[in-house]
Amino acid sequence: GAGVSQSPRYKVAKRGQDVALRCDPISGHVSLFWYQQALGQGPEFLTYFQNEAQLDKSGLPSDRFFAERPEGSVSTLKIQRTQQEDSAVYLCASSLAGLAESVYQETQYFGPGTRLLVL
Amino acid sequence: QQQVKQSPQSLIVQKGGISIINCAYENTAFDYFPWYQQFPGKGPALLIAIRPDVSEKKEGRFTISFNKSAKQFSLHIMDSQPGDSATYFCAATYSNDYKLSFGAGTTVTVRA
Numbered sequence: 001g002a003g004v005s006q007s008p009r010y011k012v013a014k015r016g017q018d019v020a021l022r023c024d025p026i027s028g029h030v031s032l033f034w035y036q037q038a039l040g041q042g043p044e045f046l047t048y049f050q051n052e053a054q055l056d057k058s059g060l061p062s063d064r065f066f067a068e069r070p071e072g073s074v075s076t077l078k079i080q081r082t083q084q085e086d087s088a089v090y091l092c093a094s095s096l097a098g099l100a101e102s103v104y105q106e107t108q109y110f111g112p113g114t115r116l117l118v119l
Numbered sequence: 120q121q122q123v124k125q126s127p128q129s130l131i132v133q134k135g136g137i138s139i140i141n142c143a144y145e146n147t148a149f150d151y152f153p154w155y156q157q158f159p160g161k162g163p164a165l166l167i168a169i170r171p172d173v174s175e176k177k178e179g180r181f182t183i184s185f186n187k188s189a190k191q192f193s194l195h196i197m198d199s200q201p202g203d204s205a206t207y208f209c210a211a212t213y214s215n216d217y218k219l220s221f222g223a224g225t226t227v228t229v230r231a
Contacts, residue, residue: 004162031217042125042208042221043163056218091162095217108219110155110162 004111006092012117013082021077021114025094032075033108034067035091043091049075050098082118089113122146123211125222133230138196140225142209145190149211153219154183154194157206166207167194199229 005024013019025032031050035043036059046065048056051072060067064082069075079086091113095106125142132138142152150171155163169176169183169192176183182195196203209222 033217035219040224042123042210042224043219044221045218048217059218093162107165110164112160112162 006111023075023092029094030098031095033093037089122220123222129226131228140194148213155208
């Protein structure tokens with residue numbers, strides 16, 4: 001595809017509902033990232049995948065957040081029992097290389113995000 | 120804990136003017152400083168980036184100035200155009216890492 005795509009673009013959930021957010025990275029990109037962007041703030045790192053391996057989940061705010069990338073391409077971020085403080089834009093980004101392949105920083109290409117509103 | 124502090128929160132500039140956005144960081148291990156541009160409803164897109172071995176980098180109307188001793192870097196948008204109206208984020212990371220630490224963002228409005 002031409003870029004990173006995310007779906008749905010908007011999601012309204014009632015408090016306590018589970019939600020699943022999808023990310024389709026650029027084809028062939030090894031690295032995939034999830035960020036959370038609160039209103040009026042910069043993105044904050046949630047988790048990182050290199051192919052299907054989740055190498056870092058240190059930014060996930062609680063055990064209600066779970067991410068997977070089972071075949072090393074599409075990724076899903078799942079939030080269980082949503083709370084109002086989960087309301088944010090969830091951004092997915094991908095980059096071409098994995099950690100061991102490049103000393104220098106690879107450009108991260110961001111999707112348009114999913115805006116989640118928890119009522 | 121915000122590792123990169125960005126200012127101002129917003130600015131308004133006339134067409135043809137200069138927009139200046141400043142960022143400061145604490146972590147001396149940071150060695151890669153990208154700037155991202157974000158339009159409403161879109162994800163951030165890489166605009167320009169600098170490493171601390173140079174003090175300035177210019178790409179078209181966009182220039183990054185870097186002051187390693189002060190741990191500060193800034194983005195200058197020369198000859199600002201209405202199409203530059205967007206939110207700009209500075210960020211920082213270090214070699215062999217992948218996490219970007221973003222500033223809070225600056226909303227730039229260019230008046231025609």
